[in-house]
Amino acid sequence: MAATTAPPAPARAEPGAAPQEAEDRGTSRLLLVLGVVAVWILVWAFTKGQDTLTLSGRERTPVMDDLGAFRDSVLASRDSNPLIQLTYGVGEAFVAAIDWLQRMVSIPDFPRPVPQIGWLGVTAVATFVGYAIANWRIALLVLASFLSFGAFGYWSEAMDLLLVTFVAVGLSVVIGMPLAVLIAYRRRAETVFTNLLDLMQTMPTFVYLLPIVLFFGIGASTAVVCTLIYALPPLIRIAGHGIKSVSASTLEATDSAGQTFWQRLTKVQLPMARKTIVVGVNQTTMAALSMATIASFVDGPGLGKPVLSALVKSDVGGAVVPGLLIVLMAVMLDRATTAASERGELVARGHGPDPRVHRVVLGAGLVLAAVAVYVSRLYPWAAEFPGTPLRDTAASWSDATVAWFTDTFGGVAGGLADAVSYGLLNPMQALLAESPWWLAGSALVAISAVAGGVRAAVAALVCLGGLRFLGLWHDSMITLTMTLVATLMVMVLALVLGVWMARRSSVDLVLRPLLDMGQTIPPFVYLIPVLALFGPTRFTAIVAGVIYAAPAAIKLVADGVKGVSQGTLEASRSTGATTWQEITKVQLPMAKGSLVLAANQGLLYVLAMAVIGGMVGAGALGYDVVLGFSRSEEWGKGAAAGLSIVLLGIMLDRVMRAAAHHTH
């Protein structure tokens, strides 16, 4: 998933502000926070281990039992409750649609021993589509990708993942475009939707799954629904923005010619916003792919399944190949949609291929694709991928690579893990999680109050109260520790690399494509290499979170620092500032808005990953959620954990925003 938020303009110094005083205020605030922490440690020394509200493995609180009872009553009312009947109906429709598509391309359609259309036909059609919407390079990429899916032995899983992704993207367009038009036209709808979409994006993806499972059952229907929910916001946001940004003077000029509402929409607004809309589709596709992978947790079909089952067994080698195929698919989808958005413009300008040649090639391609489909229905070799030539080679190769990787970098990684664990993670966790709940809670509220004023304190109080109520206090504190440590690491990386990128365009040139690529890869895949290095520990989740969050944060910082006006920099240089002074006194303070945004995004990404990491040894809330999926009697605990994650996310987000606002 890529960040869609643009960096805010660099903060402007207020004309009348007295900088000295502001600095004093900042210092005194830091001192206050340190004071709170000192008192906290002092009290902790006498009270540690008391009232930590630790729950042992299978222990449940009444709140969790209530949640479990709620779920049971929902399931029991399946035949009478119209809402559940509706969601089950919708779910069944999705299952039927996915099942029909699967029988077309990925699983045997009884009584046929093979799908209706074999690999040859599917590959030919996909390659043709690649050429039709983009160009021959994309067609080659598509061809190579599809051949790899077959050759490595993951044909049907890859097809399933594509099906879920495409169904979700198709539905996103059908549902999202009217909403995009609506928010472009109605200010009030825009406000409502922006808030709703903000909330949806604050929530870690994983949290959607539990309630959706309740209303749609596990399997393809939940996979489609949660993918749809996750993929919809970028399209609505970006397409809505695109439609709204259509030049007012053009709209007025064409209105003055007497166009109807429909003519205005289809002849002026949509064509002029076309490029932005395709960018929205690109973002939506990438989001859908990443969520469709995660949906393997609820038995969603696709390539996520082999990755997940290998990860659960700590068989990193087994996860490498399907993981790489997911990356390949992400690159293919990203390149294809991006090229499609650029192509329209080129062709319209007459820079595309000669239209007559293009038409002939298209016709020929169509015929070839049709022949391939026909052949793939007749001959077994074209129906089922002939063997899996690369599967075993790849498996042994990946095992060897993982072993080499672990041997080579394991030492360094272990050292890093130890340093962070003993230097930062363990002390923080001891303080947060081993304090009595009332101590940790009041300390957190006090720190929020100092950093962000009343608003932050109220947000912290409400969210912490919620956490206390849900009964997973101890686990929440552990997850909070991991999130804070990972965010700190993200920000260190973002500041160093971001400033470096902003100051040296050669560095930017090298790093930016890597970061872009990092953002297109579904986060799930990050777990694989990290697991190889750190084994199933909480550090795995932290590092995976850092890797997942870093690209967006680095880019935000780089763009923010680069956005600082050249004039101001020149003025500072003319006074003889050193490079260090220039960075710390001019560039970073002026890019403060971007830094805050980067930290905020970093927090939410890291939190999302800390949860996914629950299944690879991170424990705490993430583990509770996973447990809720796998054991029906633990559903209540899983739901409580999911809600706790949401509360943590909201608290961190609100306190962060309030703190940023407060310093102005």
Added chain:
Amino acid sequence: MSQTLDPTVDPSTAAVGDARDAGVSVRNLWKIFGPRADKVLGTPDAELSRKELKAKTGCVVGVKDVSFDVAPGEVFVVMGLSGSGKSTLVRCLTRLIEPTSGTVLIDGRDVTAASESELRDLRRNHASMVFQHFGLLPHRQVIDNVAYGLEIRGVPKRERRAKAAEVVDLVGLTGYEKSYPDQLSGGMQQRVGLARALAGDPSLLLFDEPFSALDPLIRRDMQNEVIRLHHELGKTMVFITHDLQEALKLGDRILIMRDGEVVQIGTPDEVVGAPADDYVKDFTSEVPRSHVLTLKWVMRDPRPGDSTEGPVMPCDTVVRKAAQAALASEHPVRVVDDAGNVIGIVDDDAILRVVVAEEESH
């Protein structure tokens, strides 16, 4: 000069009698922006100045009780500084901005009472507009931009392209049909805007500061283009500008606006020769008067002893054009009206007073 002022010219009724015959007829038009703007009308608040009203009600007056008529085939210029309400006024004519009250008739149709579909019909067939920032469709070639108005009327592709090609030729864009707007210079883009407005063959053309965004030289070319098109096509035009030179050059009559109100309506020589107040006077003080004023404004009444040898000139001759012949002659110029009666005398002094005063002021 003031002694030559003709007191019988009342600017507001100078042109046409019956509103039904007019190309455009505007009566008591108001536009007030802001919350519950319609509540302001008819109360004493409406008489407040802009600033006071804003302070009291939060509403801003865009157009304040404006009335005027435009004769068919006339070029009517609305002039004012930015914020004077002129752009709001022209948008109220086709209800791109909904007027708060008042009536607008175009070709005798009541625009202000028109239904949605009648209004669309009016915009499609009777009144077209040219905009300051062109408002072209960037994803369409020139020819399809020009044909846009015809397209939304439902004219078949072949027919509308043929018509658009004609208009493209008319505005001098031959050869650029297949270009995209961003491949053209500003002046050429505005020619596309002009062509688009002409393609539907409307009876009324509205121009909203069409040349303000252009370089001075290109602006002059485009002004001449408008004059040429007006001669060739004879359409009624309402032209908005903040440039007095442009107003004097193009306008048959000029309406001067300030803070949403009409300050003066008159022909170019009336505006320069008899400014309604200090505001207009200040405005027109830089204008080369000999280029605008006619002999009517500098002549004196004939006296019994005047020489009858001098050249004879019609009273609407511009001073600058009359100057050479007048100064070359030993005798003063005799100014005649349409019927050929001598109505005044212009001697060298009168001519020199206009020309020399101009030299001094520069």
